[in-house]
Amino acid sequence: MEIIRIPKIMQATAKGHLVRGRTIGFVPTMGALHDGHLSLVRRARQENDLTAVSIFVNPIQFSPAEDFQGYPRDIEVDTGKLLKEQVDILFMPDTKAMYPGGFLTHIEVEQISERLCGAFRPGHFRGVATVVAKLFHIVLPKRAYFGQKDYQQTRVIKRMTRDLDMDIEITVCPTVREKDGLAMSSRNAYLSAEQKRSAAVLFRCLSEAAASLESGIIRVQDITRGMQQILRDEPAITEVQYAGLFDPVTLGEIHEIGGDALLAIAVKMGDTRLIDNMLVMMKKER
């Protein structure tokens, strides 16, 4: 595994592969790798000649009040995991290489960046879109892989690549879960053993809402109310930021049953913010 820290060297390496007709599959990460990340890496390996992973904790997607400083970092363990997965290139730039003095450019994907998590994390998806565009220009992948757990992020990135005519295929892979259903996340490391047990309620809440839809509860407000109730009944949850049914493309609220829908949740457990989601197909007639 080649470890590259300098953007220009990464770009020259990628160009060398491109002119030889080799495709690069790319998994951008912030490190603290778990089985969710590794599932993306495996998919990238299957579908491309080379697999590149980046580890970069992107400061501009954190607001000043958020956990940039404390975000889990364990480069040695991460490197070991990527070696085992036979990753070809690990791109690991430092902050100054990515944001040198005089940096002034940002990419904004309107509307879908402002909803759901965007309403609670102003500027977050602007930071995500900007760093992902930079990484795409540096790593020059044919395909890039993202986890469905960060559903809104996948919508922002798909919209950006399409709107800016980037010739990159965005693949969204299923959320990888613990046995009790908890979605894998680097931020789960913040949870105490007890909080972690309680956090399984997110998946239970999504599953019950999906089951209700299946069984014929067809009023959106009943679904939403049921979800909110399940989350409020869990004492470890200190705040429910959102929980309900959303349009999977616009991320706007759904008022009527019909078509596909996104069940999505964001809660806080103390200082830790947890999100999860599930895509469901709602039949209008039952």
Add this chain to the structure above:
Amino acid sequence: MEIIRIPKIMQATAKGHLVRGRTIGFVPTMGALHDGHLSLVRRARQENDLTAVSIFVNPIQFSPAEDFQGYPRDIEVDTGKLLKEQVDILFMPDTKAMYPGGFLTHIEVEQISERLCGAFRPGHFRGVATVVAKLFHIVLPKRAYFGQKDYQQTRVIKRMTRDLDMDIEITVCPTVREKDGLAMSSRNAYLSAEQKRSAAVLFRCLSEAAASLESGIIRVQDITRGMQQILRDEPAITEVQYAGLFDPVTLGEIHEIGGDALLAIAVKMGDTRLIDNMLVMMKKER
């Protein structure tokens, strides 16, 4: 000359050349081509294996009150000129191909977009940055060529390509002028014969300011005052939007002599907006 109208086809064509190791030199234009544009085309031909020109009047860089509808268009004359210059590819997309339904993404280069023309044309450079990024992703050039007449535009694009790690060399070519010094511009077509004669005052104003700096006038406010006076003495000028000395990198106002400076002007003659600029080197000690 290959004429391509579909972004995906342009991109596939460009990729075909790239994998064969051929370099593309790119001149993005809004058409109504004059000798300024053609000087860029000639430079691109000298320095690259292939030359691509785009003609696209970009709606998102015009505000509702501006001249998008009336902007001069003459595709047959333009095509003839490009044929004569032996351009290899003319990319000529329509608006729907560039901005299909659901378009939501914009690129913002802060600070330098807000100054000079940006203060009078809010959103203009956001529209410029966005379309140029799109065109770069579609045409995949190694080098792109812009005229110095639109100096602020060149700064915005240089900053964007650097900040977003685009592997494209931005070359700025000298302003091409009429015999009387008037900078060539597609918008000169809006001027009456009399206005066109009067418009030579912009170049005279810049030249006199440059001469004053050469001759040792070292107070910024004297230079600025002299420029404003020359422009106000020309009855055809109905508004002086700005005229003075600016920092060539930040585009902020200069208060002290020393280093490089940008002499820049924007005026209106009736409904027509005219800009011009000159780069000068100011010596601190004389």
